[in-house]
Amino acid sequence: MTVQSPGPLAPTASPSPSPSPDPTTLAGASVIIAGRVIRQFVRNRMMLIVTIAFPLLQLFMLLAAFSVLVQDTQGVDYVRRLAPLIVLTTAFSSILTTAIALWSDIRSGVFNRLRAMPLDMRAYVFGRIGGDFVRIMGVAVLVTLVAHTVGFRFSNGPLAVLGFFGIVALFGMMCSALAVAVALVAQHPGIIVRYVQMPTLVMTLMSSGYVPLEAFPGWIQPVVSVNPVSLAAGALAGLSHEGALTVPVLGTVAWTLGVTAVCTVVATRRFALLVKRG
Amino acid sequence: MTEAISLSDLTKRFGEQTALDRVSLRIPAGTVVGLLGPNGAGKTTLINCLTTLLQPDGGTIEVLGHDPATDPSLVRANIAVTGQFAALDEQINPRENLVFFGRLLGLGKGEAQQRAGEMLERFELGEAAYTPVGYLSGGMRRRLDLAVSLVVPRPVLVLDEPTTGLDPRSRKLLWEMVRAEAARGVAVLLTTQYLEEADQLADRIVVIDKGRVLADGSSDQLKRDVGGLMCRLTLTSAADARAALLALGELPGVSAEGEKVAVPMARPEDVGGVLGLLEGKGLRIADIEVTKPTLDEVFFAFTEPSQAPGTSETSQAPGNSVKGAAR
Numbered sequence: 001m002t003v004q005s006p007g008p009l010a011p012t013a014s015p016s017p018s019p020s021p022d023p024t025t026l027a028g029a030s031v032i033i034a035g036r037v038i039r040q041f042v043r044n045r046m047m048l049i050v051t052i053a054f055p056l057l058q059l060f061m062l063l064a065a066f067s068v069l070v071q072d073t074q075g076v077d078y079v080r081r082l083a084p085l086i087v088l089t090t091a092f093s094s095i096l097t098t099a100i101a102l103w104s105d106i107r108s109g110v111f112n113r114l115r116a117m118p119l120d121m122r123a124y125v126f127g128r129i130g131g132d133f134v135r136i137m138g139v140a141v142l143v144t145l146v147a148h149t150v151g152f153r154f155s156n157g158p159l160a161v162l163g164f165f166g167i168v169a170l171f172g173m174m175c176s177a178l179a180v181a182v183a184l185v186a187q188h189p190g191i192i193v194r195y196v197q198m199p200t201l202v203m204t205l206m207s208s209g210y211v212p213l214e215a216f217p218g219w220i221q222p223v224v225s226v227n228p229v230s231l232a233a234g235a236l237a238g239l240s241h242e243g244a245l246t247v248p249v250l251g252t253v254a255w256t257l258g259v260t261a262v263c264t265v266v267a268t269r270r271f272a273l274l275v276k277r278g
Numbered sequence: 279m280t281e282a283i284s285l286s287d288l289t290k291r292f293g294e295q296t297a298l299d300r301v302s303l304r305i306p307a308g309t310v311v312g313l314l315g316p317n318g319a320g321k322t323t324l325i326n327c328l329t330t331l332l333q334p335d336g337g338t339i340e341v342l343g344h345d346p347a348t349d350p351s352l353v354r355a356n357i358a359v360t361g362q363f364a365a366l367d368e369q370i371n372p373r374e375n376l377v378f379f380g381r382l383l384g385l386g387k388g389e390a391q392q393r394a395g396e397m398l399e400r401f402e403l404g405e406a407a408y409t410p411v412g413y414l415s416g417g418m419r420r421r422l423d424l425a426v427s428l429v430v431p432r433p434v435l436v437l438d439e440p441t442t443g444l445d446p447r448s449r450k451l452l453w454e455m456v457r458a459e460a461a462r463g464v465a466v467l468l469t470t471q472y473l474e475e476a477d478q479l480a481d482r483i484v485v486i487d488k489g490r491v492l493a494d495g496s497s498d499q500l501k502r503d504v505g506g507l508m509c510r511l512t513l514t515s516a517a518d519a520r521a522a523l524l525a526l527g528e529l530p531g532v533s534a535e536g537e538k539v540a541v542p543m544a545r546p547e548d549v550g551g552v553l554g555l556l557e558g559k560g561l562r563i564a565d566i567e568v569t570k571p572t573l574d575e576v577f578f579a580f581t582e583p584s585q586a587p588g589t590s591e592t593s594q595a596p597g598n599s600v601k602g603a604a605r
Contacts, residue, residue: 023355023384023430032381040369043410109365113426116329118355119382277332 026120033127034134040101041135047097051090052139056146059086062210063150083147084164084236085209088229090139091172092200095179098132099192102183106274121275125267129176136172140165154240164239167252171232174256177263184270209233228255282307282342282434282465283328289336290323290489297323299489300337307433310456310466312480314473316581320489321469322362325438328467329359341434358427362438364419365426368412372403372422375411376429383430390429397425402451417448424452428459435459437468441475453479473577485580492580500580501570509541509549511556512565525559526552543568 024032041047059082067078105111114124144152154161178196186192204210206220207229216224224230232255234248283305290298297320305311313321326332328339330346330353339345344352366375376394385393398407401421406414411422424440437456441449456479460466470476476483477497485493485500493500513519516537523534529552531542541552549568556563 024382029382032378036367036370036374036378039374040367043369108368109361109363110367112331112361113359113365113379114382115331116354116357116359117379117382118351 023118024123026123026126029119029123030126030130033123034131035127037128037131038135041131047101050097051094051135052142054093055086055090055143058089059083059143059147059150066210077151079147079151080153080241081212081233081237082210083144083152084240085204085207085229085233086147087140087143087168087236088171088209088232089204090143091136091168091175092204092229094132094136094139094172095175095182095200096192096196098128098176098179099183099186099196100189102128102180103186103189103192106183111274115275121271125180125271129173129180132176132179133169133172136175137165137169140168140172152240156239156241160239163249164236167232167235167239167249170252170256171228174228174259174263177260177267181263181267181270184267184274203227203229207233226251228252228259231255281305281340282309283467284340285324285328285337287337288324288327288334288339290320290327290332290334296489298327298334301486301489301491302337303484303491303494305465305467307465308460308463309482310460310468310480312476312483313467313469313486314471314476314483314577315469315486316471319487321486322438323489324486325359325361325436325467325469329357329436330354356432357434357436358430358432359436360424360427360438360440362442364423366411366419366423369410371406371408371410372414372418372425373398373407375422375426379426380429385430393429397429401425401455416443417445420444421448421451424455428455431462431464433464435464435466437466439469439471441470441472449475485577487581493576498570500576503576507543507546508569509543509552510567510569511539511541511552511563513537513539514562514564518561521559522556522561525555525561537564 041051062082063079066082111124115121154164182192182196186195206216206224207227208216208224209229213221213224213230228251231248231251234243235245235252237243238245238248281304283303285301285303287300287302288298289296289300299320301320301324303311303324313324315321323332327334328341328346330350333347339347341353342356344356346353367378370378373394376397377390380390380393381387398404401424403418403422403425406418411419414422420440424437427435427437435456440456441452444452453475456466456468460481468475468479480497482495483493483497483500484491493503495503511522513522514537519534519537519539522539523532526532526539526541529541533540543549543552546568549566553563553566
């Protein structure tokens with residue numbers, strides 16, 4: 001990637017008025033900001049623990065606790081059900097960390113410094129979402145590889161593998177959009193924790209990811225079956241091994257695009273206000 | 279030649295409150311202007327308007343001939359700002375911060391790296407180059423903050439209370455950097471609550487309070503405006519000081535405290551008369567000092583009279599007594 005400055009800059013010479021307003025392109029600035037997001041993630045031990053170590057720990061613990069039980073009742077290897085769900089939880093858990101990071105960024109001086117710089121501020125959001133996306137996909141690939149060591153397999157060919165990560169990408173995009181919208185709307189970080197942590201946990205538990213739909217009481221089964229986590233986990237299980245595809249895939253696409261669209265509208269409005277007024 | 283910064287009748291209201299009331303200010307290239315005022319005087323509001331972060335309600339702003347209202351990008355491209363609170367990414371290290379902001383300002387990868395190295399050295403941050411900013415001391419952060427602002431040289435530098443809470447070494451370093459920038463032709467606007475800082479750094483001082491400019495001039499001019507000279511005498515005992523006070527009773531504004539007597543004077547040569555009077559009474563003088571009022575005294579003289587009547591110090595008119603204004 002190259003970001004060309006409009007004119008030759010002589011750092012040690014005496015400063016002359018800048019002839020061109022924007023020294024970087026929107027794409028160039030977005031990539032630089034995405035790079036910062038990824039660097040922050042790699043440097044932040046807490047983020048690494050929450051988004052990688054916890055899900056992996058969960059994978060191993062649940063596998064040890066339930067694999068025999070589930071195998072006996074369902075006749076399938078539990079890891080084939082569990083691994084896709086764990087991949088989704090890595091994206092889910094990133095909502096909280098991303099939203100809080102974004103919230104603090106905007107409240108810190110960094111955002112104002114950027115506002116006072118000759119910069120298309122859309123690059124800030126594009127960079128944030130882009131960096132997040134790279135991070136979510138990187139973690140998904142890593143967790144999938146680890147799951148491979150405990151028996152998770154792709155058995156439907158390379159196209160299905162692409163489809164698998166396509167679903168993860170859609171889900172990750174939804175999570176990023178949610179994180180950005182929540183961070184921009186929230187007045188203080190406590191609100192972010194309250195409105196993100198519990199709902200995501202409940203949605204994960206109330207999904208057909210850990211346990212099959214039939215294991216839930218009949219009255220709640222309709223809720224469980226339209227839960228986006230159920231749908232996405234079902235799609236991932238179907239793509240990696242076996243199971244229905246049409247409904248889970250279409251359901252996942254509908255949920256993720258819908259939530260992303262709503263969040264984008266909310267975030268765009270809030271962001272325009274923030275850039276204007278600070 | 280247009281001024282680097284030119285504000286005229288700048289007005290900004292927040293609801294009922296007028297934060298800036300027809301403020302006019304001109305800063306030529308290579309000049310340091312100190313904006314001096316207490317908390318809530320409107321200093322930060324002025325800076326935010328100037329740096330496109332706030333939209334003023336009235337008046338005009340020009341930065342090198344560009345208007346922030348119509349050409350915000352051109353204004354931003356020409357102003358380096360260091361805000362009141364450190365604007366740094368705490369999770370990455372100083373070098374990465376410098377490279378990050380440098381690249382956003384259009385430096386290429388290698389160029390940004392090289393420039394980051396130079397700034398780290400100039401601001402004595404070399405040994406902390408790889409420590410996450412969150413672990414740095416306040417002084418180091420502040421220095422890095424300024425380094426980040428200067429990573430790409432621009433013709434206007436704006437600093438909002440750059441040395442608040444800094445250790446003496448960092449403060450001195452920051453002062454040196456600001457002087458160096460001005461020497462290179464940069465127009466510098468800095469706000470401060472520290473009178474010493476304005477005195478040391480600024481070619482011109484603008485005193486503002488409650489959104490209004492109260493005074494504008496060099497440190498010397500302001501001191502002169504406030505009122506001539508002050509002759510400070512130290513006698514050998516408090517009793518002698520009281521006797522001196524009696525002897526000098528006819529002169530206006532004379533005050534005594536302990537062994538010290540302060541005599542306001544219009545001209546330096548008046549000191550002869552004062553000494554003559556004391557000699558006539560046989561009073562011995564341990565020490566004598568003739569000074570201009572301190573900037574503290576100037577500051578109080580300009581800001582206090584505008585306060586609500588009834589405060590104990592409102593009697594303190596410029597050029598009169600300066601008691602109570604001491605540090």
